[in-house]
Amino acid sequence: MENMRPPQKSVLLKVVILGDGGVGKSCLMNRFVSNRYDENNFHTIGVEFMNKDIVVDGEKYTLQIWDTAGQERFWALRTPFYRGSDICLLCYALNDRESLRHLKRWRDEFLQFADVKPEKFPFIVVGNKNDLRHEINPAEVQQWCTDQNIAIHIDTSSKAATNVTDAFVLAVQRWKHLERVAEAELRQDGETIDLTRPVRLLQKRVCCTGGGGGDGGTNGADYDDNDAHFADSAMRAPTFKTRQLFGQQRKATKAPKTNYQL
């Protein structure tokens, strides 16, 4: 029989989106997963998540994206979901200076509850609402990222569908880069590495063949590698109980074909 190669496994990554209420976290997730945009979104209460399959640099990933409530009063509902994250998107709105200033608070909250090493964790700064007049100049964002030791920031518009997929792709590449760094460190320490499996992903991250639960559809885009990353945490999928309590899975109704051109 021809073409009987085993299907490539998909690596499961938990991605958490944090930032002030109204900066556009839910819109970003919906644009990425379903290519939809809703002008009249309700505030998120607690957390919601969606899955999306994506191919980056020839490797399959299932991104489990957690959209969190940005309003302060929901902190107790969102913080239990930080543990087990692989990537954190820190989201602000380009027309709202305060939302950039508050990113420090969001980062600190994440570090407190996710229990990860800041220098080894892939944070990506996302400036959303790129279609509106900017209140913040790029040098300020760059300075903030440098101060916080964050390597990547990108401007997006969920409304205009600008750079949304790119933001998630960059995040995966950053994660991959850190993974390689971790692998190199292990080699230096003389530890044995199983080259057939991702470092520290041994039992948990390899997800499934053919992808992520079918909620998002597969983005066939492929990306050239240059950069990458690693999270120091274990993947923990939500249990049925926690889903019932807080983490509702948002259904992407028919996922239309993405119109992103990368």
Ligand SMILES: Nc1nc2c(ncn2[C@@H]2O[C@H](COP(=O)(O)OP(=O)(O)OP(=O)(O)O)[C@@H](O)[C@H]2O)c(=O)[nH]1
């Ligand atoms: N112009 C413009 N407006 C946007 C964009 N993204 C989101 N919005 C608007 O901002 C509103 C709030 O977006 P949400 O995605 O609900 O914001 P959020 O960060 O999830 O808010 P919380 O759920 O309260 O944390 C939306 O209803 C849109 O009207 C964008 O890229 N451009």
